[in-house]
Amino acid sequence: MTAATRNDVxxxxxxxxxxxxxxxxxxxxxxxxxxxPRGTDMGPALKGLPDDACQCPHWGYLLKGRIRMRTASGEEEYEAGQAYYWPPGHVPLALEDSELVEFSPTDDFKQVIEHVVAQSG
Structure with missing residues (x-):
């Protein structure tokens, strides 16, 4: 597939x-x-990955909200209306209810999702 709406995914x-x-x-x-949702801290779910951080790069657009991205080199905040690139080694914290559209390498992101699912099970 080369196009998809939110409900298709x-x-x-x-x-x-x-x-x-x-x-x-x-x-x-x-x-x-x-x-x-506001207050979502992905840190605990990412524990056990290298540097306890997401190792998948993401390119995206923040549709709604505000996110603080923690990295080894510090923190940066992103807000609705911004396009972004997050390299490997990041941990997101939602400062407000947030909605994003992202593009990521399929296999890399699949590994992160599988890890997060295993952490919650």
Whole structure:
């Protein structure tokens, strides 16, 4: 598939208001529609990955909300209306209810999702 609306994309991770919809969209890239309620800290779910951080790069656009991204070199905040690139080694914290559209390498993001699902089970 080379195009997809949010409703076309299956939920691959959900619970406590968090929703990640993810599917391949062409080549080795996947699209994700992500909803994070205010206060969502992905740090605990990422424990056990290298540097206890997401190791998948993401290119995206923050549709709604505000996110603080923690990295080894410090923190940076992103707000609705901004496009972004997050390199490997990041841990997100939702400062407000947030919605994002992201593009990521399919296999890399699948590994992160599988880890997060295993942490919650």
């Amino acid at each position: 299956p939920v691959t991770l959900g619970g406590d208001g968090v929703e990640v919809r993810n599917m391949p969209i062409g080549g080795d890239m996947a699209v994700s529609y992500i909803s994070l």
